[in-house]
Amino acid sequence: MILKKINSPEDLKKLSPDQLPVLAGEIRKAIIEAVDLRGGHLASSLGAVELCVTLHYCMNTPRDTLLFDVGHQSYAHKILTGRRDRFSSLRQHKGISGFPNSRESEYDEYISGHASTAVSWATGIAEAKRQKNDRSRTVALIGDGSLTGGMCFEALNHCGHSQSDVLIIFNHNAMSISPSVGALSNYLTKFLSAPIYNRIKNEMESFLTHFSLIKKLAPRAKKFEEALKGIMVPGIFFEELGFRYFGPLDGHDTDSLVPALKNVLSLKGPRILHVITQKGKGFSHAENNPEDFHSAKPCCVTAPHLPRQSETFSDAFARKLSAMGEKDQSLVAITAAMPKGTGLDRFQKNFPRRTYDVGIAESHAVGFASGLAKKGLTPVVAIYSTFLQRSFDQIIHDVALQNLRVIFALDRAGLVGSDGPTHHGVFDIGYLRMIPGLTIMAPKDSAELEDMLEFSTTLNTAAALRYPRECAYTLGSRTPVHLGKGEYLTQGTEVGIIAIGSMVRIGLQAAERLEENGISAALVNARFVKPLDEALLCDLASSCRLIVTLEEGSLAGGFGSAVAELYAQKNIFDHVRLIRMGIPDSFIPAGTREELFKLCKIDAESISRGILAALEKKTTWQK
Numbered sequence: 001m002i003l004k005k006i007n008s009p010e011d012l013k014k015l016s017p018d019q020l021p022v023l024a025g026e027i028r029k030a031i032i033e034a035v036d037l038r039g040g041h042l043a044s045s046l047g048a049v050e051l052c053v054t055l056h057y058c059m060n061t062p063r064d065t066l067l068f069d070v071g072h073q074s075y076a077h078k079i080l081t082g083r084r085d086r087f088s089s090l091r092q093h094k095g096i097s098g099f100p101n102s103r104e105s106e107y108d109e110y111i112s113g114h115a116s117t118a119v120s121w122a123t124g125i126a127e128a129k130r131q132k133n134d135r136s137r138t139v140a141l142i143g144d145g146s147l148t149g150g151m152c153f154e155a156l157n158h159c160g161h162s163q164s165d166v167l168i169i170f171n172h173n174a175m176s177i178s179p180s181v182g183a184l185s186n187y188l189t190k191f192l193s194a195p196i197y198n199r200i201k202n203e204m205e206s207f208l209t210h211f212s213l214i215k216k217l218a219p220r221a222k223k224f225e226e227a228l229k230g231i232m233v234p235g236i237f238f239e240e241l242g243f244r245y246f247g248p249l250d251g252h253d254t255d256s257l258v259p260a261l262k263n264v265l266s267l268k269g270p271r272i273l274h275v276i277t278q279k280g281k282g283f284s285h286a287e288n289n290p291e292d293f294h295s296a297k298p299c300c301v302t303a304p305h306l307p308r309q310s311e312t313f314s315d316a317f318a319r320k321l322s323a324m325g326e327k328d329q330s331l332v333a334i335t336a337a338m339p340k341g342t343g344l345d346r347f348q349k350n351f352p353r354r355t356y357d358v359g360i361a362e363s364h365a366v367g368f369a370s371g372l373a374k375k376g377l378t379p380v381v382a383i384y385s386t387f388l389q390r391s392f393d394q395i396i397h398d399v400a401l402q403n404l405r406v407i408f409a410l411d412r413a414g415l416v417g418s419d420g421p422t423h424h425g426v427f428d429i430g431y432l433r434m435i436p437g438l439t440i441m442a443p444k445d446s447a448e449l450e451d452m453l454e455f456s457t458t459l460n461t462a463a464a465l466r467y468p469r470e471c472a473y474t475l476g477s478r479t480p481v482h483l484g485k486g487e488y489l490t491q492g493t494e495v496g497i498i499a500i501g502s503m504v505r506i507g508l509q510a511a512e513r514l515e516e517n518g519i520s521a522a523l524v525n526a527r528f529v530k531p532l533d534e535a536l537l538c539d540l541a542s543s544c545r546l547i548v549t550l551e552e553g554s555l556a557g558g559f560g561s562a563v564a565e566l567y568a569q570k571n572i573f574d575h576v577r578l579i580r581m582g583i584p585d586s587f588i589p590a591g592t593r594e595e596l597f598k599l600c601k602i603d604a605e606s607i608s609r610g611i612l613a614a615l616e617k618k619t620t621w622q623k
Contacts, residue, residue, distance in 0.1 A: 001026055008082055009056040009107075020057065020254040024049045027076045028282040030087060034075075038090045039418065040098055043280040044143070045075035047173055047251075051141060051275065052076035054257040055169070058265060059137060062106045065125055069118035069142040069152075071099035073171065074108075081107035091418035093591030093599075099422055113422020114387070115337075115360040116149025118142050119168060123155055126164040137265060138165065144172045145337065148359025159270050160242025167264060168243075168272045171251060173279045238272045247274030252281060310471040314411055316446035317467065318343025320453050321380060321409075325351050328457065334369055334381045336362045342382035342411050362387050366394035366406070373404040378457055382409040385425025385466060386416075392431055399462050400435045406463075407456045413442070413466035414502055414552035415583070415597065420590035425466075426583045430557035432464050433530045439463040439483070440529035442501025446472035448481070448527075455481040468502040468552065470593070475505055484531035492522035495611055496544035498537065500526045500559045503550035506597075509604035510550075510611070517612060529559050532566055541567065541576045548611060550602065551582040558582055579614060581607060 002019055003026040006012055015023065027049050035042045053076060055066060061081070068074045078096060079087055083105065089095025100108035110121060122140035129136060146152045159166055238245045246264050249256050257275070264273050325331050325347060332354045339345040339357055348355035358365045362383055369379035383391070388410060399406045413425040432440055439459060443449040449467050456463040479487050489504070490511055499507035504525045511521040524540055526533065541547055547567075549560035560580030567573055581602055588596055597603040601610065 003027060003030065003079070003084065006080060006084065009059075009061050009080060012053070012056050012080060015057075017254065017258055020050075020053055020258070024053050024076075024252075024254070025282070027053070027079055030079055030084070031075045032283055034087050034090045037088060038092060038095075040075070040090050041072040042283070044072035046281045046283055047277045047279040048073035048141070048171060049076045049281070050252050050254050050257060051169060051171060051277070052080060054254055054261055055139065055141070056080050058258060058261045059139065064137040065109055065122070065139065066107070067109055067118040067122050067125075067138070067140040068100050068112050069140065069146045070115045071112040073141060073143065074100050074112075077107070078105075081105055091420070091590055093589065093595045095590070097420055097590060098418060099420065111422060113419070114390070116142075116146045116152035118146070119152050119155035119159060119166070122166045122168070123159040123162070123164045126166045127162065130165065137167065139167045139169060139265075141169045141171060144170065145360055148337065148361055150361055150363060156238075156241050156243075163242065163269050165268050166270050168270075170247075170272050170274045171277055172248065172274060173277045243270045243272045245272050245274065247272075249273070249275050251275035251277035311446070313446055313449060313467040313470055313472055314341070314343040316449055316472045317382070317409060317411070317453065318346040320450040322347050322350050324454060324457070325354065328378065330376065330378045331457070332356065332372055332377050332379050334358065334365050334372075334379055336360060336365045336383050336387060338382075338384070341384070342409070344382050362390040363394050366391040367398045369406045370394070370398040370402060370404055373399070373406050374402070378405060378407065380407045380409055380453075382411060384423070385410045385413040385428045386423045388428060389431065395432070395438075395462075396435055400437050403437060403461060405457075405460055407453070408462070408464040409453070410464060410466040412469045414468045415588065415593055415600075416469045417593050417596070418590050421587040424583075424588050426552070426554045426588070428464070428466055429529055429551065429553040429559055430561075433557070433559075433562060437461045438530065440466070441481075441527060442466045442529065444499075444501065444504035444525045444527070445475045447474045447478050451478070451481045452527075459483070466501060470502065473505065475508065481527065484528050484533055486524050486526045486528065486533040486536050488522065488536075489525050490521065490523040492520040493543055494519050494546065494615070495521040496524065496540040496547045497521055497550060498524045498526050498540065498547065498563060499550040500529060500552075502552045503602065506602065506604050506607065507550050510607040513604060513608035514611060517608075519612070519615065521611075526559070529562060532562060534566060534570075537563060537566060538570060538572065541572045545575065546577050546579070546611070546614060548579045548581060548607070550607065551580075552602070553582055554585065555580050555582040556585045577614070579610070581610065 002023045028046055031045055059066060083096055086096050091098040097104055100110060100112040102108050102110055118140040119142065122138050126138040129138065244267065249260055264271055321333065333344050333347045334356045335342050335344045336358055337360045339348050344355060358368060365381055365383065369381050372379045388408065410425065410428055413428060416423045416425060432438055439461060441452045441463065443452050452465050456465060489508065495514060497507045497511060507523050511523045514521045522540060522544060524536060549563050551559040553559060560582060564578055567576065567578060583600055588600065598606065
């Protein structure tokens, strides 16, 4: 096997060009085996194997900078850069990250988990190199889905204007996570399926392959190049932005890629090499259903048709939203390239004209929602918590300031597991609760999620509803939802536990452990981060001298901070001690949810142990 001999890109360069396709096949096998064992981003990485092989074959990494947009395409890159033997630990706690990670390897320039970023990074790096007279090369590998993001367009505009020395590899497969949307994507896809493309494809590849020879012909070569680009319509868009455009090429044909890439790398200024790939290449199930194999579960290869056993919070949200859509014609749904991940594919199937996928454009999604709300519709914006961060200004300026009713459904709020620090949704409470007029809710179970979703449509202002990446469950009784009102789930006189959202279930488990140790604990389901149930929280403090807040979110500026601010305002700290438990002020690594809860000490055992320790030291704080 060739792969066993590849421990770095330097080993790769010792191969002959005709060995590269064989190596690509071995890498695909390694990726499929690791993802079948651990889960991971399968379809995207399979589609970019030859690109990663060719880039490292032609570049001088890590001195030359290679950047990955998002990182879904980076598995072959990881295998080629000294991480082959550890690749089976993919996405595990203390294992190989599922994304590029600069703390893991010198070949990874960034921790890269959000889309449409690489062109901005590349432009900045190239300009820094220019300032320092560094002649090394800067290359960004992006997918066509990235072109749906505004940040990518802003970077293209600036890079073309500044004539930065950047090569962008534009990997076109008509997919991001779901099929790519937008006018440009449709235009490129339509062109590439036209007969004219097939007639001139071979001529363009031949031109690029022999470009070094043609360059010597100077004026005639230039005229030939311009004439050919005039025929190759996709290049016009990028040329007008200030880029030199080359392609499109077959992204799986290393015989064409190697000479073309070497020639394009030899040029200066902003360049785009357009390649066509197949997402899921080499694994038929992923080729035929790339969306299903974007983020694949373990055993996706050995048992690809294994049915999912349990309903998730996302499923409960989708089911309820669809039921509400039957009754309320003003209800519309918006997603940013993730109809399946957020569950909106169900709403989309039932109400296609009332469902909008705006692509990887979270800022636009919120601005778009404000326009819909302005004219009397009720938009539900379903976005993962980690990606809603990209809409912060629009939530403030376009929605809250305008006093518009937009419902934000924050999927994957809290710790998401193996996707790691780029995807943990732990910051939304902190950045949302500072916004005037915004109601923030978190359900204790899936039934309360459904009730809160329906309740949010009765408000005249914006509301955010956060829920975890977890299988659905129910906890006891179902109490009607009223604005800013929590509920007692257990009564107690020694310790008052105030839990929000997913932490209610863990709070119940901790309270049971305390009872086993003879400690009387009251548990409150807060329901609302904003507005708080001030009367209930003050009542709790009047009967319990130790108050503990639990949240699956960052402690810095989070739910516990809101309770602390209330108690400080009411002078309650004169007779009460408050302990806040949640996500510490650090970036949390990858791991299972269970592992990460223990790491953050917000599992039931750690919580009960911490409370018992605090009670043992009560003489230092209780009057």
